[in-house]
Each structure stands twice: as C-alpha cells, then as structure tokens.
Amino acid sequence: MGDTVMLAERPDVREEQAAPVTKVRGYWQTVGHRLRYDPVTLMFAAIVLLIVLAAVFAPLVAPFDPYKESIIGRLKPLGWRDHLLGTDELGRDMLSRLIYGGRVSLLMGVVPVLIASIVGGALGVIGGFAGGRTNTAIMRTMDVFYAFPSVLLAVAIAGAMGGGIINGMLALTLVFVPPMCRVAETATTQVRSLDFIEAARATGAGTLTIIRYHVLGNVLGPVFVYASSLVSVSILLASGLSFLGLGVRPPTPDWGLMLSTLRQSIYVVPTVCALPGVAIFITSICFNLVSDGLRSAMDVRL
C-alpha cells in the first residue's frame, strides 16, 4: 500500500535507516528510484512519450496532409514514391494518417480512464468509508455493470446512442467506472480499519480531513496503477468501436476506422491494410508494459 509506514517495514529501507550516511527516502522518491533502475519500463515509457509527442505535434511531424487525396496514387505499397508506408484507398499518405490517427486513439484511451478514475474512485472511497448500506447500494449497482462483458457494454451504449467521439468516450467511461470503483473500495476498506485512522479520529479529525489526509494517500496508488493498465484496454475498446463504425466519422483519421475501411483492399495491398493494427498493437503493448513497471515500482497488488 502507499504509505511510508509500511515501507519502513521493508528490509531494504530498514538497512538504509541503519546506515548513518544515507537518508531515508519518501515513498515517491523510492518509486522514482526503482523506476530509474528499470530500463525496460523506461524504454517503453520513452516509446509511449514518442507516440504521444508525434500525435500532439502531428502537423510538424507528418510528411503529408492526411486529408489530401490522389486519384492516381490510390492503394500504393510501402515506399511508393515519397510515401514511406504507402497510401490508402483514396490515395492519402498512410504515415501521415497514422500519426494523425494517434490523436483520436490516445484521446479515447486517456479521457475515459481519467473520468472513470475520478468518478469510480470517488464512489469507491465513499462506499468503502461509509460502509454499511451505502456501500452495499453502490457495490451492488456496480455488480450489475460487471455482469456485462466489457466490449458488449461499450458496444451496447455507444450503439444505442449512435456513435461519435463523445458518445464513445461516455460509453467507455461507463465501462471503466465499476472496476475502478471496486479497486478504490477495496483499498479504502483495508485502510479504514487500520489503527492510524482510529488515532486520527481520536485526535478530533473530521471525516473529510481523514479522507483527505489519511485515506486518499493510500487509495491513489492502487487507483493510479489500475488506471494506467486501463489505458491500453481503453485504446483497444475504442479502436474496436470505431472499427464497428461507432467512433469518429470519416475522413478523420483513426486507427480503428482505417482498419475497417482498408479491410476492403486486403487483396490489393495487404501490408498497408494491416498497418493501423500495428499502430494499435504497439501503443497498447507499450502502455501495458509501462503499467506493469509502475505496478512493481509502486509495490501495488491489485
């Protein structure tokens, strides 16, 4: 869990306390220290950063205009003239479209997780701290949403609302609130029964103060790690939604949508048609591995 009290129990930290020269690190310093010596996580974090930067600065990075069509240059293979990754069914440059497509995909990957962390986290803390009926009411409601396989729930909501970026994000948020709520609730329930909460209450701290200073610090760790693992799920689900036609509208470049439209052309340029999937796969696996690294660095068990 995320408090220094428990870290002091760790043998490595105790050794450092015993040595007179080295100073005791705080929790976040320890996490930073561990991450610094984790080259695998750092490498994948660098790739994630690269993908994010490419998407943010797409106009500067992309070699061509992603919307510029060309009748003679349709469905060309890799390396055709200046088009490093070929062109799509309307003759638009694939590399540029992939770079621009990262914008929507990353947005759909991060925003729903962020909102769900706040909403689900808050619900979980409230339920876990209040306990009793409030907790039962919240958690049983979440159980209902748990009864849907996640893809199905996302498709159901986005499908009923009619697609589009906003609806897609809303659907994904709804998918992620229940598991996030469960993570926060478990962490809160564990902390609530610990002695230092009792001690804080004995010194006259109000409920809000206890939550603010004693509970949140212990809940944020698990919520953060879990959220980081959800980003790749969100990217996958979002690309699936746009593959089904529930995401952005053409001609906006988006990886899932590109896969769906290029599917008609697999007999012409098979490699080019598979490219958007490679982009999804690389992004998603990098987020996953970074999340795994964070989890072990932050010493969180979910």
Add this chain to the structure above:
Amino acid sequence: MLGYILRRILYAIPIAFGVSVVCFSLVYIAPGDPLQTVMPPDATAETIAIVKHAYGFDKPLPVQFVIWLGHVLTGDFGMSISTRRPVILEVTDALANTSLLALFAVPIAFSLGYAMGALAGCFPGRWMDRIVTGAAVVGVSLPNYWLGIVLVIFFAVEYMWLPATGMGPNGSTGFDILQWSNAKFLVLPVITLAMIPVGIIARSTRAAVAEVLSQDFVQTLRAKGLSEWTVIRHVLKNAAPQVLAVMGLQFGYLLGGSILVETVFTWPGSGFLLSKAIINRDVPVLQGTILTLSLIFVATNLVVDLVQSMIDPRIRRI
C-alpha cells in the same frame, strides 16, 4: 451445499434484473423518439399519438418496463426494424452460429492456456515461463479483430489455403461440419477467437500453480516420497478453482470479442447480428442480442461459482 446453490441462484436474480433494466433503458438513451425509426417523417401528431398509445409508449416508464419484462420473459423481444422478423428468431439463429464457433474456440483456448500455464508454473524461470509471460502481455494488447485480418491476409490472400469470410461456399444451405468444404470456413474465426484468452489463462494458471507449489503441503507430499507426477497432480487440483474463475471471466470476453471477430469474418453469429443492428440503427435487435449475451454471461458466472465451490468448499462467497 444445496443451501449454497439456492443462495447463489437467488443472488443472481437481482443481477439478472439489473441487467434487464440496463438493456431496457438502451432504447431510451438512443437519440430521438423510439418511434422515430418506424414512423414516416410526415406523420401527423395525431397518428403519432395513436401509435404511441398502441405501443404503450405513453405510459410511465416503470409501467413500460414491467410490460416489456413480461414480453421478454415469454420470449417476445419485439420485431426487428430492418428485417421485420421477430427478434427472438434472429437472436437464436445467430446464437447457434456463435455457439458453433465457441464450441471449438473455448476448448482450444482453455486447454492450450491451461497446459502452457501449468508447464510454466511447474518449471518457473524456464523457457515456457518466458513464453507465457510474453503471450499474456501480447494477448491483452492485441486487437483480436486485427489478428483476424492478419490471418486472412496470410492464409486467404497470400496462400489461398482457407476462405477469407462467410460461412460455407456460395449458394450452400445448411452448415455441414463434417464436410471440409464447410468446415474450412470455421478454421480462421476459431483460431482468432481462441488466441486472445490463451495468454491470460496461461498467466493466471501459472500464478495459481506457483502459489500452490509454495504451500507447505507440497513439501509434505515430497517428504512422503511421492513421485513428482503425483505431487503435480495434487498441485494442479488445488489450483483448479482459481483457474476456473479466470476461465469464466475469459468466456465472457470471448463472447464480447466475438462481436469484432464475427464482423471481420462476416460469420453470421450474434456478434455479426449486433454489428448489423448498429449499422441499421435496429434498436430492438441490439437490445435483444445484448440482453441474451449478458444473461448467458451471468449464467456462466453462476455455474463457475457453483463448480468452484464444489471443488473447494472454502471459497463459498455468500
């Protein structure tokens, strides 16, 4: 035991009820009036009012829900807007085709994942362990429909060994699994569907096996002089409930994942039906399919819990 079974079933009922509430509300979160799709655009206000009354849309929502639930319980899911067939027929037809896929994909995925995980757990740090760790990360990061597209590109486009899409050769009626000309249409969708959960199941099996291996009784078994095979048999048996729980969950993902995989292969199953319903804005079909699939998932979870508690009575949750 019987008491537990009854309690567990009773617990599933409110969940199923909640699921049906969510499915019912799908019609109402759809933009515009639920009648908009069936009414001609130039219908007068009076006609709309009459139709609304006829369909019961003028009643308060809870009343509508009870009426709807009554219909659903008697197997009446309404009419498909695009095909004008009863939704229940559409769903059952599609479900039969999805079951055919699952019939092959589920055993392949589960046995492969279990075997890999057990092997990795018994020999930690060896090559299988590394493969399992890698396969699990790849499995959760891979868009399964893309895997389908890649398989099609490889086996259908480049080498033309297997058909790319559909179910059976053109003009054929009925699917005869015993004929290769029919059965070959199954190969790619089944592989695609089966590959995704393998990594996760393997990783969970590995973790469960490793955990059991570290328990004291294993040492006792070894100290008694049992052969390594017998010890492993005991370990696998003790790891079974945990593995089963993961498999139940993965079955749900497989069910959900079939939406995209069936769309890629135009396999006429429930997932393909769903994606058609989305394109045609056919909300009754959407509602019926989602409800059926989720209820199957609820039932699977129920069965998994019961089987788990039969293997290991310690884990009864309620």
